[in-house]
Amino acid sequence: MxxxxxxxxxxxxxxxxxxxxxxxxxxxxxxxxxxNISLNIAVTGETGVGKSAFINAYRGLKDDDEGAAETGVTETTAEPTPYNHPTMPNVVLWDLPGVGTPNFKAKTYVKKMQIDRFDFFIIISSVRFKENEIMLAKEIQKRKKKFHFIRSKIDNDIRAEEQKKTFNKEETLSRIRKDCQENLKELGNPPVFLISSWNLSAFDFEKLVSTLNSELPEHKQYALLQSAPxxxxxxxxxxxxxxxxxxxxxxxxxxxxxxxxxxxxxxxxxxxxxxxxxxxxxxxxxxxxxxxxxxxxxxxxxxxxxxxxxxxxxxxxxxxxxxxxxxxxxxxxxxxxxxxxxxxxxxxxxxxxxxxxxxxxxxxxxxxxxxxxxxxxx
Structure with missing residues (x-):
């Protein structure tokens, strides 16, 4: 031969x-x-929980960089806003308006956001997950879309707890996670990923990526792994x-x-x-x-x-x-x-x-x- x-x-x-x-x-x-494969990631939650900060961190941008998603303690997003990844333009993170605001009630939110265009949802909270997030998750479930919960600003919680004499980092993280999951029981106890947008390597970001990777079709995995920092x-x-x-x-x-x-x-x-x-x-x-x-x-x-x-x-x-x-x-x-x-x-x-x-x-x-x-x- x-x-x-x-x-x-x-x-x-x-x-x-x-x-x-x-x-x-x-x-x-x-x-x-x-x-060439595209990936559309929807990032949502209540106003001020750190949606834009997470989008910027994923894209490797600081909040004041050119092209960064606008951040703030008040609602800065009036409609779904796409942000292309700097080196993977076919990967788009969408900053969605805060759920539960007067203009975006939870019951009508999913329809207004046209969720069929998104591959999966990231639902963010900086405290406990509340009625609006749970209602939103149920609506997403009905449409057979994937969603994951992120508890943001974990670095702030750790800094606050460090002042206590009895501080234990792992116990603190466990307590925060358990507190979040307690409110999500009716959804089947979904995992909650603890994230610091200031330092994605510090907590559960890699677990989040691995989980998403295991759920996406193979061709979508290519886009996710290439774009993840x-x-x-x-x-x-x-x-x-x-x-x-x-x-x-x-x-x-x-x-x-x-x-x-x-x-x-x-x-x-x-x-x-x-x-x-x-x-x-x-x-x-x-x-x-x-x-x-x-x-x-x-x-x-x-x-x-x-x-x-x-x-x-x-x-x-x-x-x-x-x-x-x-x-x-x-x-x-x-x-x-x-x-x-x-x-x-x-x-x-x-x-x-x-x-x-x-x-x-x-x-x-x-x-x-x-x-x-x-x-x-x-």
């Missing part, structure tokens, strides 16, 4: 399909989902693992493009696929300047702001272009040979793209691990 046939078999096997044609179709769907090594490794599992798909898509007998097309498309994949990794791993600055402030290490990682993408682009360009002529010549030639062109591209993606992903992941070590978040 030729090496080309072996590579074609390997590509097909990686897809879980029986033929290379079916493998290509499945791979294209996976990559389309990775690059890196709050620990564990979160980073989840992202790395996701990209690892999709390398075969990017490599097969590259192979499918290579089989088209148009000079230069394979090189151009291979490069776009590879660099889009790496750019997604770069932002998902928190290597962009904005993410590094945010991390620097959170862990109080100003030197992290100087860890410029953008040259990594340029280095990967240059090395990938050289390798892919070197194979472009061979791919084109193979593609002119009917049937067997097309398979040869495809397998050349599959093997090369797979290797490039594996090496590039490892480089970016190692850099991200290094950043977390510098931040003291190993």
């Amino acid at each position: 030729t090496s080309q046939s072996s590579d074609a078999d390997e590509a097909t096997k990686a897809s879980g399909e029986r033929t290379f044609e079916k493998a290509k179709k499945k791979a294209q769907e996976k990559i389309d989902h990775l690059f 890196v709050t620990s090594v564990a979160m980073l490794e989840k992202k790395v693992d996701m990209f690892k599992k999709l390398i075969w798909a990017a490599a097969i898509v590259s192979g499918g493009i290579a089989a088209v007998p148009v000079p230069g097309l394979s090189f151009a498309c291979d490069t776009v696929t590879v660099m889009t994949f790496f750019t997604k990794c770069f932002h998902a791993f928190g290597l962009d300047d904005r993410s590094l600055e945010k991390l620097s402030e959170r862990v109080n290490k100003p030197e992290l702001k100087n860890l410029k990682k953008a040259p990594l993408l340029k280095e990967l682009a240059a090395s990938s272009a050289v390798r892919l360009g070197g194979s472009a002529v061979g791919e084109f010549l193979c593609s002119l040979v009917p049937v067997a030639g097309n398979i040869a062109a495809a397998t050349i591209s599959f093997t090369m793209t797979r290797d490039i993606l594996q090496n590039g992903l490892k480089m970016l992941a190692d850099e991200a691990r290094g950043v977390l070590r510098e931040a003291g978040l190993e």
Whole structure:
């Protein structure tokens, strides 16, 4: 068996399909989902509970940054307001008006918000969950939508309790959680996630992401994991693992493009696929300047702001272009040979793209691990 046939078999096997044609179709769907899938997250609750602050924290923005959701102790949202993720514009967090206000009664709230456009709801309270939130959750349930409860401003509660001689952090958190759940019994004792928007890594944010990830369809998981901020090594490794599992798909898509007998097309498309994949990794791993600055402030290490990682993408682009360009002529010549030639062109591209993606992903992941070590978040 030729090496080309072996590579074609390997590509097909990686897809879980029986033929290379079916493998290509499945791979294209996976990559389309990775690059383009949308996710709409509705954030709601009563006025002043920290809805906008949570949206800003998830997007890696401070409350006074340009493009941040407006925050305040009074109602600042008069209608559903979309906020696109800075590096994942297809992920949108919607700041909904406070439920229970004179303009938005709980009984009519769901209809006015047009909830079918949202993938799931985050219901936030800074104290106990009350009648309005429970009524809202019931209405969401009727429409078979997912929702989760967040108890916000936990850092404020901890600071207040720290003044007591008998303070115990875990007991305090347990008491807050139990107090919230007591009011939610009629909903089946749903979990309550304790969150500090000032520091998402401090409490239950990662548990929230893991729970959401377990409930979403696979293609929606791609959007969630890419957009969630890196709050620990564990979160980073989840992202790395996701990209690892999709390398075969990017490599097969590259192979499918290579089989088209148009000079230069394979090189151009291979490069776009590879660099889009790496750019997604770069932002998902928190290597962009904005993410590094945010991390620097959170862990109080100003030197992290100087860890410029953008040259990594340029280095990967240059090395990938050289390798892919070197194979472009061979791919084109193979593609002119009917049937067997097309398979040869495809397998050349599959093997090369797979290797490039594996090496590039490892480089970016190692850099991200290094950043977390510098931040003291190993």
